[in-house]
Amino acid sequence: MYTDLVMDHFSNPRNVGEVDDPDGAGQIGNPVCGDVMRMTIKVDDDRITDVKFKTFGCGAAVATSSMVTEMVMGKTLDEAAEISNRAVAEALGGLPAQKMHCSNLAADALHLAIEDYLTKAGRAGDVAKVLGKKA
Amino acid sequence: MRTVYFDHAATTAVDPRVFAEMEPYFVERYGNPSEIHRLGREAREAVDKARAQVAAALGAADKEIVFTSGGTEADNMALSGFLSRLEPGHLIVSAIEHPAVMETARYLMRQNWEVTFAAVDSNGVVDIDAYAAAFRDDTRLVSIMFANNVVGTIEPIRELARIAHEHGAAFHTDAVQAVGAVPIDVADLGVDLLSLSGHKLYGPKGIGALYIKRGTRVAPILHGGGHERRLRSGTENVPGMVGLGAALELAVAELPSQRPRLEALRDRLAQGFRSSIEDTVYLGHPTERLPGNVCISVRFIEGESMVLQLDGKGIAVASGSACASGSLEPSHVILGMGYAAEEAHGSVRLTLGHENTDADVDYFLEVFPPIVARLREMSPLYVKR
Ligand SMILES: Cc1ncc(COP(=O)(O)O)c(C=O)c1O
Ligand code: FES
Numbered sequence: 035m036y037t038d039l040v041m042d043h044f045s046n047p048r049n050v051g052e053v054d055d056p057d058g059a060g061q062i063g064n065p066v067c068g069d070v071m072r073m074t075i076k077v078d079d080d081r082i083t084d085v086k087f088k089t090f091g092c093g094a095a096v097a098t099s100s101m102v103t104e105m106v107m108g109k110t111l112d113e114a115a116e117i118s119n120r121a122v123a124e125a126l127g128g129l130p131a132q133k134m135h136c137s138n139l140a141a142d143a144l145h146l147a148i149e150d151y152l153t154k155a156g157r158a159g160d161v162a163k164v165l166g167k168k169a
Numbered sequence: 170m171r172t173v174y175f176d177h178a179a180t181t182a183v184d185p186r187v188f189a190e191m192e193p194y195f196v197e198r199y200g201n202p203s204e205i206h207r208l209g210r211e212a213r214e215a216v217d218k219a220r221a222q223v224a225a226a227l228g229a230a231d232k233e234i235v236f237t238s239g240g241t242e243a244d245n246m247a248l249s250g251f252l253s254r255l256e257p258g259h260l261i262v263s264a265i266e267h268p269a270v271m272e273t274a275r276y277l278m279r280q281n282w283e284v285t286f287a288a289v290d291s292n293g294v295v296d297i298d299a300y301a302a303a304f305r306d307d308t309r310l311v312s313i314m315f316a317n318n319v320v321g322t323i324e325p326i327r328e329l330a331r332i333a334h335e336h337g338a339a340f341h342t343d344a345v346q347a348v349g350a351v352p353i354d355v356a357d358l359g360v361d362l363l364s365l366s367g368h369k370l371y372g373p374k375g376i377g378a379l380y381i382k383r384g385t386r387v388a389p390i391l392h393g394g395g396h397e398r399r400l401r402s403g404t405e406n407v408p409g410m411v412g413l414g415a416a417l418e419l420a421v422a423e424l425p426s427q428r429p430r431l432e433a434l435r436d437r438l439a440q441g442f443r444s445s446i447e448d449t450v451y452l453g454h455p456t457e458r459l460p461g462n463v464c465i466s467v468r469f470i471e472g473e474s475m476v477l478q479l480d481g482k483g484i485a486v487a488s489g490s491a492c493a494s495g496s497l498e499p500s501h502v503i504l505g506m507g508y509a510a511e512e513a514h515g516s517v518r519l520t521l522g523h524e525n526t527d528a529d530v531d532y533f534l535e536v537f538p539p540i541v542a543r544l545r546e547m548s549p550l551y552v553k554r
Contacts, residue, residue, distance in 0.1 A: 045477075067492050067497045068510050068514060069471065090469065093477045095471075095492070
């Protein structure tokens with residue numbers, strides 16, 4: 035039911051853990067089945083220099099978290115904010131229909147981490163601008 | 170890679186001796202048992218023999234056995250077929266039934282039957298007092314599974330059936346997981362209806378049977394040419410019936426040696442599992458459980474992840490996690506026992522069978538702890554103690 039790429043990210047997840055002394059952190063629970071995902075980021079000059087995840091969830095949830103960390107590493111906050119759950123699922127070569135909701139978790143946790151960073155940096159006013167309608 | 174199959178509650182391989190009995194009935198002895206020519210008579214004899222084998226395994230009479238397309242159809246027939254002759258009233262089923270009973274009960278609710286879902290305790294055993302109090306004047310039927318397919322708990326069927334009869338209700342048990350695994354004698358149990366399925370006892374898929382005690386009236390749910398003494402129309406699945414008869418005969422003959430062997434493997438597996446991994450909950454009854462069932466919840470990690478990781482090591486297991494189910498609902502069995510969604514989420518079910526050995530248990534106990542450690546490392550919920 036999972037693509038080889040999903041299985042690869044699930045079996046060898048990239049960027050697992052928590053970054054030291056994070057600049058932003060986002061944690062979110064999944065209302066559908068009760069899973070939890072946490073993303074921590076390091077930010078330098080509005081660019082994500084490090085990102086790590088922790089996930090309690092199914093194979094798709096782990097794989098999408100891992101994929102998101104790869105997709106945003108080194109990206110600007112604006113670019114990272116653009117990443118949608120659909121884009122993550124596509125990057126993995128697709129997900130089974132009943133597993134699409136798992137990919138929401140990864141993008142949402144990332145957006146929360148960006149929001150947390152901006153708020154902590156005293157730039158709460160920028161949240162709407164950076165995250166657009168996603169905030 | 171080593172392959173270890175720990176999912177015998179889902180299905181079993183057909184025993185090669187059973188397959189050898191079935192084989193001639195596909196290409197050589199393909200007759201229709203309804204015909205009187207030689208090929209037809211040959212097939213009829215095979216069906217009669219299979220029925221006698223099933224009856225003997227249960228301590229029933231041949232005429233009390235109706236072949237069906239499996240456990241699901243037998244359950245449907247027991248509930249719908251028994252109740253469709255009656256004015257809608259009240260039905261009792263346990264809260265932890267297999268969907269074959271649960272969904273049939275829900276269907277009957279739409280036909281104006283009222284249903285009580287009898288509660289179970291934290292071990293999965295039906296709460297006898299609440300059960301006895303649930304009977305009404307118009308309670309017509311009780312359906313409670315012999316042994317649960319998720320946690321393996323064995324229900325006190327003899328007592329539950331006796332209480333049902335005291336209240337004038339008939340008693341059905343879904344014994345799909347139990348037949349062949351533990352001794353079953355229908356007269357001793359006192360049940361009126363009992364379902365079984367071939368593919369859980371080293372027989373083929375798509376064949377099962379319903380025991381209908383003499384004098385118990387059941388209406389057909391499939392209408393047609395009047396096969397199976399008008400109870401179940403459709404040209405007989407002769408190879409399937411031959412396979413079910415042979416498998417059941419073997420299972421009963423080998424039960425005295427297989428049962429203690431499986432119980433020993435089960436207990437070693439459960440003990441090894443729990444001593445090598447912290448923060449686990451052993452689900453189901455500690456002793457009154459199926460010989461091959463180990464069901465454990467591992468806290469802070471999710472079941473589908475464990476299933477996939479074990480699959481990567483060649484080990485096949487199942488989980489009651491919401492993520493592992495098509496419906497994204499946690500196992501109603503584990504919730505029904507009073508646990509939270511978290512316990513269902515972290516559950517793994519290991520069901521042992523005839524071909525498993527001590528070496529399989531050793532292999533599992535070697536590869537599983539590192540998998541748990543890795544997944545916990547990845548879990549935002551895990552706090553090292
Ligand atoms: C307890 C129980 N009842 C009924 C069934 C359904 O049997 P079958 O797969 O033969 O339809 C199963 C197995 O899936 C089961 O475990
Ligand atoms: S996280 Fe539960 S189904 Fe994916």
